Amino acid sequence: MPSFADAAERPTSVHDSVAALQKASTTPPKQRAVKVSGVVDAICRHAFDKGLDQDALRAVVQIAARKTELDQTSVTTLLKNLYPSQRVPADVVVTVVGGLGQGKGKPSPSTQNGLVKWLAMVREIIEDPTVLSRMYRVLFGMLDMISIRTSLCHLLSLITRRKHVQPFRIQQLLELSRGLGNEPALQGLLRVYRDYYPDIILGSTATSRHSFPPRPDPEWQTRIRAVQETNTAANESILEQHNGFRVLRKGPKRSKISAIPDVHTFHANETSVTLEEIDNVEDFVEKLDRLEPPGQLISFLTDPLLQKYVALKPAAIATSRINLWLSTCLEEEFNSARTGQPTSAFLSEILEGLNRQTQYSKTLLPLVSTFLKEYLLFWDGLSDVDAIFGLLCYLPLQPFEDAHGTYLGHAEKVVVARNPRAYEKIVQFYTGLLRQWMNQASPYWSPGQGQRHPALTSGDQRHLNDLVTHVANMSMSLVLSVPPGSGSSLISSILSFYELASSSKLKSVPIMLPPMHLTYLLVQDTSTTTLSRICGVIGNYKIAFDKHPKPIKSYYPLEMTNEFNWCLRDIYQLIWVSRAFNVTENKSVGLYCDPLLRDALNTYLSSIDREYAIGVTFVLSNNPWLASLSAAAWRVLEEDEIQNQGLDRDYVNWHKGPVSQLSLAALGKNRGVAVEWDRYKVHVLMYLAARGFGGIKDLMFATSIDLKKVLNKS
Incomplete structure (x- = not known):
């Protein structure tokens, strides 16, 4: 028998391969002209590399969901490689559910089990998220099938909501449980039911790691992530997208080693509404006033839905519960650090959770700032750097000297002591801190104000200016310390800081210029990108001055505006008008190039070629980087x-x-x-x-x- 690869009618696309598979599925093996294994390999190869579009996916599922002439190995291989390139259409889900059960035209029990597992893996990328909910009664009615009961219980555990928990289903589950004993998957489904009606389902439900739906196969998950990212051009995998209006489940393996529990409402009754049954934003808004708080409010550190609940329905008792949990836990960690003992493995998880919560609320909890004030004195500078810097970014606007003496100075010192190359991360941190302080600062001018005050010496603007001055001094030292051409990432971080400082359109943010020496060093850096970015920063400041209320001298000292004008003229003459390094009294400083040096360089260039001159060396046509x-x-x-x-x-x-x-x-x-x-x-x-x-x-x-x-x- 010829192989698929040698067949004269070799399919040229995945759709041709699917058509060949459809024909092979209705043809007895002995009557086929080609080997079906070649067709299956071609489809699986395409699915693995690019995923199956909706038409191809629909066709393959229709073949797998009925009894055909294909051998079990081929069908199993297809199911293991059923990677959708787009969202799964609702009719495909209906086809899969229609293929389950007992009957003459149904696929084998092994195939049915694979189909149920596939539904559990793709449920987050179904076009219509409600289709599985509408098929709930059909799926529940198949629990008497031994071959698919485990996978079916896992799927039902994932899609069960309060509306599905009916008295007759509770009774049926209890009868199955008594008849089958402690079957893990069934006990897991019963536990989900008990979470909704603890007063009705009495007694304990024995659970084990097999009681909960297993996490998707790592290889399968990695592949579907790559396929979805390629086809949707998304930054994050669709599998990991979460709408924020559904309780986040981490799975049994992670919850066992987690200090922060999953969201569970333990004292629900028939009339209460729990977070676990919320599915969308409309549902959340409609039931917000009737929601029962979960047993552990500290879960809001990791659960987006609980974060919204705590923020939109504040209560003194909720705050007290959260603070009590955090104070107890953080105090233990601080005592361990203070006595020289290693902190627990849970501290990283707690700090990361606090960081996510703070990014959501844009406010640092007072308890956390108190902890950081003491903990930083004993911090090793290596563990949880990103989380700690992330939290410090949300320090409230205050005198920079106070913030630096209490928090920032300790953090800088210990991080650099452990890693001398960590200045890039420190500059990135100050960029984040500047962004938050800029949003908190109060305006220093308004269109209708009569009396004008200097921008850099009044109120919140002084705190901002002190922060920028600190970073400017640090940046000058760093740029002078880095060998030419070796600090691109550090210089990029410094430029990002000034791009933020120069581009703000808030009335609360004064114009805070980088030092002229730093600007000139960056202009002469050996990178086209650096030259472009520092020019963009200076251009932003020029636009800011043009749009600022007049007269400028009422807000900024004359020395500052003069220096900026010199800087503009120097860069303009360098790149645009062939007068590089020209020094004119009270007009330009020539990038601080000594006039004697400029004359010597000009003489040298002229001796090489009479058309050469130092003035034209850096214009657009001759500039080494342009x-x-x-x-x-x-x-x-x-x-x-x-x-x-x-x-x-x-x-x-x-x-x-x-x-x-x-x-x-x-x-x-x-x-x-x-x-x-x-x-x-x-x-x-x-x-x-x-x-x-x-x-x-x-x-x-x-x-x-x-x-x-x-x-x-x-």
């Missing part, structure tokens, strides 16, 4: 102009480069394209911006208003 991009931009412009001006490509005089004002003038007179110097430079700016280097364009357009006119002409 020259190749500028050349590519010119080629694009030259090609367009040859076509627009109707020139003959075979006889045109092509520019040899690098482009300069004189070379463009000569080119237009000597069988070349005619392009104005300013138009070329604007074209280069737009070309750079289209490739992720928009900071240079932003600065030049903010500095020179004439460039927009040039852009409109082109």
Whole structure:
């Protein structure tokens, strides 16, 4: 018998393979022209790599959900590789449920069991989340089937809600339990029922690790995550998406070693409404006032739904319960750290939970700030760095000296002592802290105010300025300490800090400039990205000054505005007008290049070639970090102009480069394209911006208003 790979009618797509499988499923093995194993391999290979679209998935499920001529090995292989590339349609779920049970046309018990397990694994990515709920009575009616009872109990445990817990079902479960003994999966389902009606279902339900639905197979979960991310272009896997309006279940394996319990309402009755039965936002809003709090409110550290409940329905007793749990637990951990003993394995989980809760509420619990104040004195600087820095980001706005003396100084010192390269993480932390303080600060000016106050010396703005000054001093030291070309990630963190500080449109945030020395160091860094980003930062500050209430001198000292103007002129002359390192009294400092050094460099360059000069060394065409991009931009412009001006490509005089004002003038007179110097430079700016280097364009357009006119002409 020929193999599938050698068949003359070899399918060219997954749909061809599915069609071949459909034909093979109705053809007895001895009458087939090709081996079915080849068809199955082709489908599974495609499903593993790219997933099955809805049509292919629907067709394969229809084959698996009925009795066919396919062998059991082929069907089992198909079920194990049934990776959907999109959300699972509701009709596919109905087809699967329709294939369960006893009957002449039903698939084998092994296949049925595989179908139920597949439903449990894909239930979070079903298009219509209610379809399984509507099929509940059909699924429950199949509990007498031994072959699928375990998987069916696991599936029912996942989809059971209060409306499904009816007296006749309780009675049937109790009868099955008495007849079968302590069957783990059945006892797990009975425990779910008991959570809803503890007063009706009396006695204990014996549970074990087999009582709860197992976690998806790690290999299967990893593969479906990759398939879904590829096809949906999502940042997170659909399997892990959670709408925040359903109780989060972590599974039995994690809950056994977790300090933070799952959400369970232990004292519910027939009239109460519990968080466990909430499925969507409408349900939550409608029943908010009638919800019963769970047995352990500390679960709000990890459960998004309980977080919303605690935030929207505050109560003194709830706060007291949470604080009592936290104070007891954190005090034990602090005592261990203070006496030199190792903290428990649960501290990391608690701190991560507190970090998530704080990110949600945007408020640091007073109990947590008190704990951090003492714990940081004994912290090792290695464990839970991200969680601790995440919590410290939400310190309330206060004098920076107080915050640094109480919290931040200790954290900086111990982290750097353990890891000298941790400054990048520290700068990232200060970026997060600055973001929170900016949101908390009160405005220092309003459109209708009469009396004006200096921005950097009043109220909350002084605290913000002290924070930025601290990071500026740290950044200067770090940039000078890092060998050229080796601190890209650190420099990126510093730039991110100033991008945040410079781009705020809040009236509460004053203009806080980086030191000129730091700016000039970054302008001369050996990275095109760094040059673009620091230019973007300076451009943001220029726009901020332009939009600020006038007169500026009423808010900012003259020395500050003068230095900023010098900085603008220096960068403008460096990149745009061929006057690099020019020093003009009270106008520019030439990037602090000594005039004698500039003259020496200029003399040296002139001795090499009379057209060389220090002033043109850093313009767009010659700049070491922009020259190749500028050349590519010119080629694009030259090609367009040859076509627009109707020139003959075979006889045109092509520019040899690098482009300069004189070379463009000569080119237009000597069988070349005619392009104005300013138009070329604007074209280069737009070309750079289209490739992720928009900071240079932003600065030049903010500095020179004439460039927009040039852009409109082109």
